[in-house]
Amino acid sequence: MKHNFYAGPAILPREVLDQASKAAHLVESEGLSVLEMSHRGSFISNVMDTAVQTAKDLLQVPDDYEVLFLTGGASSQFYMVPMNILGDNQTAAYIDTGVWSTKAIKEAKLFGHVDTVASSSDQNFNYLPTLGDIETKKYRYLHVTSNNTIYGTQYHTDLDLDVRQVIDMSSDIFSRTMDVSKYDIIYAGAQKNMGPAGTTLVIIKKSIVDQLDRPIPTMLNYATHIKKNSSFNTPPVFPIYVSMLTMQWVQKQGGVTAMQKINEDKAALLYDEIDRNPLFSGNVATDARSLMNVTFQISDQSLVESFLQKCDQHDIVGLKGHRSVGGFRASIYNAMPKSSIQVLVDVMQDFEKSHG
Amino acid sequence: MKHNFYAGPAILPREVLDQASKAAHLVESEGLSVLEMSHRGSFISNVMDTAVQTAKDLLQVPDDYEVLFLTGGASSQFYMVPMNILGDNQTAAYIDTGVWSTKAIKEAKLFGHVDTVASSSDQNFNYLPTLGDIETKKYRYLHVTSNNTIYGTQYHTDLDLDVRQVIDMSSDIFSRTMDVSKYDIIYAGAQKNMGPAGTTLVIIKKSIVDQLDRPIPTMLNYATHIKKNSSFNTPPVFPIYVSMLTMQWVQKQGGVTAMQKINEDKAALLYDEIDRNPLFSGNVATDARSLMNVTFQISDQSLVESFLQKCDQHDIVGLKGHRSVGGFRASIYNAMPKSSIQVLVDVMQDFEKSHG
Structure with a gap:
């Protein structure tokens, strides 16, 4: 085996790969490969439930939050977040720490107003910009990228402003302790710290959905996935299965x-x-x-x-x-x-x- | 092994499962599992290219079409199709052959007008409705579900109306010969005839994209994925890899x-x-x-x-x-x-x- 320093898709624990490989061949108890099992059957239903519960246990997710496994990567959350929670006449605050924040800002502008309240673009994003006094009441939410994969910057503690906080944790989810209750939405593409490419974790405060009167396609409405436990349509079963194994491995590390x-x-x-x-x-x-x-x-x-x-x-x-x-x-x-x-x-x- | 008659996710060829399992463990030439490889590296780039080319070869896809591997299932195409090609004041014709068509109709109504031009709802969708003379000029496109998984109905030949045709082939893609040039968009969730859950095949006529002035999130614009060969963001690598193996297996069957x-x-x-x-x-x-x-x-x-x-x-x-x-x-x-x-x-x- 090589020493895998890729940024993502990225290294997974050896024992997870072994177990995933085995299940792709055959799950003995079912007489089927995990790749060909119905998402409505008991084995995969249990995988979905266990994945959700393990994420909740690892991050001590409060009861008024839901854990979802969606598709489309963090790039899809860039537009789903504002589509679901930013009204046409509302304004969101974004901290720009480089490429990923910049992309998120671009999509948010399709749905409402955006203020870039801090940026480190003047030095090619090689530091974390200081957030001065911001008029939090003005903003529907504040969006931040927790760890910027490209530049190598990371917030090491939770942001704690008096405004709804949304955080992209694609590259550092499950890598550190955090207080979920500080955020209304936490999202993360799987392919760095959670599993293979193909699923996206969303931890969302239930009270924030369904508050706009904007028409939203069924699949893009968080309410749909909350109601149907991420199985409104066929979920990406195998990426979720491997994510579950990886989260269980994190549990075993302590x-x-x-x-x-x-x-x-x-x-x-x-x-x-x-x-x-x-x-x-x-x-x-x-x-x-x-x-x-x-x-x-x-x-x-x-x-x-x-x-x-x-x-x-x-x-x-x-x-x-x-x-x-x-x-x-x-x-x-x-x-x-x-x-x-x-x-x-x-x-x-x-x-x-x-x-x- | 069981005899797997599930509707989807569904049976995959045994040799595909064996090869997928092996690659999830280790791809010898790379010294890595396929689950932890960068999508920008040569191995996965080659998987993406081969998957596209194999789909093109199997269906003799004309040069003015693009083959994409997206996420979100056919359920996401239900809204992506009208979002990309149905203007606010335009009308689309839909044939309703049950649940899946019905869901597609619901999403299309968010973007323009919809006429249900034929339906078999009067007999719980146990037949294919006859399409009378329809005023094709009135319609931006006609949408049809090729095979209805739930009721067990299937169109055995290509539709051939003088209107742009869009077809959901989620449950019969690669199961029969077809004339791709009859359609402007063909789409299919992977998890019946193509691979495991987690990717969606879209075959699209290039000239149909970017014709509306509606603002579309980057990830939902077909033009984005055409320009970036389905790698604007990290694609669902493993589901595409297994789909590639399955398409190659179809080639081997003749x-x-x-x-x-x-x-x-x-x-x-x-x-x-x-x-x-x-x-x-x-x-x-x-x-x-x-x-x-x-x-x-x-x-x-x-x-x-x-x-x-x-x-x-x-x-x-x-x-x-x-x-x-x-x-x-x-x-x-x-x-x-x-x-x-x-x-x-x-x-x-x-x-x-x-x-x-």
Whole structure:
């Protein structure tokens, strides 16, 4: 197996992959593959219920919230959120921390007014913008991206403004403790910290739906999926099944509290080497450094390719930085073992010896 | 393994399940599971391209069409079609052959006018309604459901009206020959004849997109997915991968021409027994009988449960009819082997001996 540092779809725990593979072949008790089972049958109904309950348990989701497994990725939540909760004459506040926030802002403008209340665009999003005094009463909600996969920035604590808060946690869901009650909607595409591509987690306060008189297609109305437990139509069964296995794996690690400690420890190993090694430097402001996506540069740009080749020789894949940032990005999600990060650190130290 | 007669998610070819299971464990050449590979990497890029090309080859898709793999099921096409091509003041014609058409009609009404130009609702959709002279010039498009999974009706030939035609082929795509050029949009949820739940095939004439001035969210605009080869955002990689394997399996059977002959032969085996066996009777008009979903009743309603038990004893699962129809439904999609249908026929004959 390679050391999988891709940003997403991304590494999944080995035992999850083994179990998923086995179920794709045959679930003994059913005499069928999990890929060919009816979503109305007892096995998949139980998978759906267990996935919901495990998400609730991991994040201590309050009773007045619903957990949904939808499709279309976070990109579909960019428009579903405003379509469902932002009236034509209402205004939403968005914090712009780069590409993903920018895309969310674009879609929201189709449904109402948008104020970008903070942005770090002046420095290519390499820090988290300070939110000054904002007139919270003016806004229907505030939207924020918790972890920006591309630049490697992350909010490490919950936002706590006196306004409905909506958060995109696509790349750090289940990686840290959080207070769900601070948000009206939390959403996350599966393919970083939750499972394979193909499903989207939405945790939503029930009281926020069905408040607009805008006509909404049935499939795009959160109320539909709340009422039908994410099975109004055939849900993406296998991506949800693997997400369930991954959430159960997080439980076995000790839940999100333990996961956060492990993630802090793993990230420290890599950031410490970046700070120590004279060849490398981190991209983002220290207090904004993501525990999930570690972005860094090499001092001599002509060495980029040769460092990537060296990584390749050590079975490290997916380390190339996003084209809008350059350099390197090590995505070290929940499933990334510390031993793989150690391999990367060793390669960095070897590289220092030969090129320092 | 059980004999899987479920309506959907449904049976997949055994060799496809084996290959999918293996790739979920490890793709040797990549050193990664297919579930954790980047959609921008060469392996998945090649899967996407191959899936598109195989669909094109199987259906001889003309060059002015695009093949897309989206999410959200056929239920999402119910609104995406009118959102993209039906102007506020335009009218679409819909043929109502039951539940799925009815749902499509409901969504279309959110975007423009709808005329239901034919319906078989007077007899619980047990036949295909005759389409009289319709004023085709009045309509932006005509929408039809090719195969109605619930009632067991199917159009066996292409519609050929002088109007843009849109067809929902969720339960019979790749089961028969067809002339793609007769339609402007063909769509199909994967989970009957194409793969596991989680992706939706859309074959679309390129000239039909981007003709309205309605603002459309980026993810809901067909133009977005045409421009980005279904990878504007992270596509549902694994469902598309398994769909690719299933389409390749259809190719190995000899393509859709051979598949149609096999399907006709398989369906005849079961319909002949239904017609011969005095205990059973078919639900729908003979000329409307589906090759995919065979619906039938037992003369003595008190025997329904005992027949289902008998089936269960012979490892036959998924035979219970939809609640709106009752009786039995044998879904015998492409992947259903004739030998499993023979097991069902044998059980029917045994049951006749003990209850006839």
